[in-house]
Amino acid sequence: MRLDYLSIFPGYFDVLGISLLGKAAVNGLVDVYAHDLRDWTHDRHRTVDDTPCGGGAGMVMKPDPWGEAFDEIIGTEPDPSVHVVFPSPSGEPFTQSVAHDLSSVERIVFCCGRYEGIDHRVIDYARSMWTVHEVSLGDYVLNGGEVAALAITEAVVRLVPGFMGNPQSLAEESFSAGQDGLLEYPLFTRPVSWRGLDVPEVLMSGHHGRIAKWRRDESIRLTRERRPDLTDSDVSARH
Numbered sequence: 001m002r003l004d005y006l007s008i009f010p011g012y013f014d015v016l017g018i019s020l021l022g023k024a025a026v027n028g029l030v031d032v033y034a035h036d037l038r039d040w041t042h043d044r045h046r047t048v049d050d051t052p053c054g055g056g057a058g059m060v061m062k063p064d065p066w067g068e069a070f071d072e073i074i075g076t077e078p079d080p081s082v083h084v085v086f087p088s089p090s091g092e093p094f095t096q097s098v099a100h101d102l103s104s105v106e107r108i109v110f111c112c113g114r115y116e117g118i119d120h121r122v123i124d125y126a127r128s129m130w131t132v133h134e135v136s137l138g139d140y141v142l143n144g145g146e147v148a149a150l151a152i153t154e155a156v157v158r159l160v161p162g163f164m165g166n167p168q169s170l171a172e173e174s175f176s177a178g179q180d181g182l183l184e185y186p187l188f189t190r191p192v193s194w195r196g197l198d199v200p201e202v203l204m205s206g207h208h209g210r211i212a213k214w215r216r217d218e219s220i221r222l223t224r225e226r227r228p229d230l231t232d233s234d235v236s237a238r239h
């Protein structure tokens with residue numbers, strides 16, 4: 001998998017050389033390239049923004065540098081196998097399902113918006129050439145798409161076959177298909193008693209049936225308490 005990042009702050013992506021992602025890059029699972037959008041400007045100030053047409057506060061990212069960067073980094077021919085990701089507050093929700101879909105693609109290009117956003121024609125052009133995902137991590141606004149791109153990267157790359165040491169742990173975590181869309185149950189390890197707090201007895205019973213039931217009940221309880229949006233009618237009926 002090749003990952004490209006287009007940003008006016010490419011240094012954000014130096015961190016991808018660390019930890020698990022670093023290991024994936026080393027063993028050839030993932031190739032990472034960060035690009036400075038200003039390399040495709042031609043004026044002395046390396047300008048990437050301008051005032052919004054129609055007025056309004058703030059600045060908008062000019063389309064020209066993006067187009068020239070696309071030409072050099074991706075190419076000038078349409079190719080639906082290239083997935084272009086625009087993290088944006090006005091995007092579609094980024095979910096584990098989207099992460100799973102992206103984990104099997106060969107190439108992802110992350111376009112990190114700054115200022116008030118990117119000239120919309122950049123996204124329209126990208127849609128005419130590649131497979132575009134305009135995705136939101138949540139209902140809040142960051143100063144730019146870089147942090148969102150890092151979060152999306154981690155969610156996607158950890159699902160790439162061969163990346164995680166223990167793929168079974170993927171199957172058991174929250175939002176994975178095996179959990180029926182429920183939140184993960186509370187986890188415990190040794191010591192059994194810690195600062196007056198004990199591990200639930202059932203988990204020390206060795207009774208696998210009771211343990212499985214306790215975990216299921218906890219997942220249902222937590223999901224109902226914290227994420228009523230995840231417990232649609234038949235899910236609650238089923239539980």
Ligand SMILES: COc1cc(COC(=O)c2cn[nH]c2)cc(-c2cccnc2)c1
Pocket residue numbers: 086087088089090112113114115116117118135136137138139140141142143144145146148
């Ligand atoms: C400051 O205004 C922004 C910020 C961002 C960064 O992403 C987020 O804030 C985010 C992502 N998930 N939740 C929040 C992106 C855009 C943007 C990008 C492309 C087209 N249009 C707008 C604009």
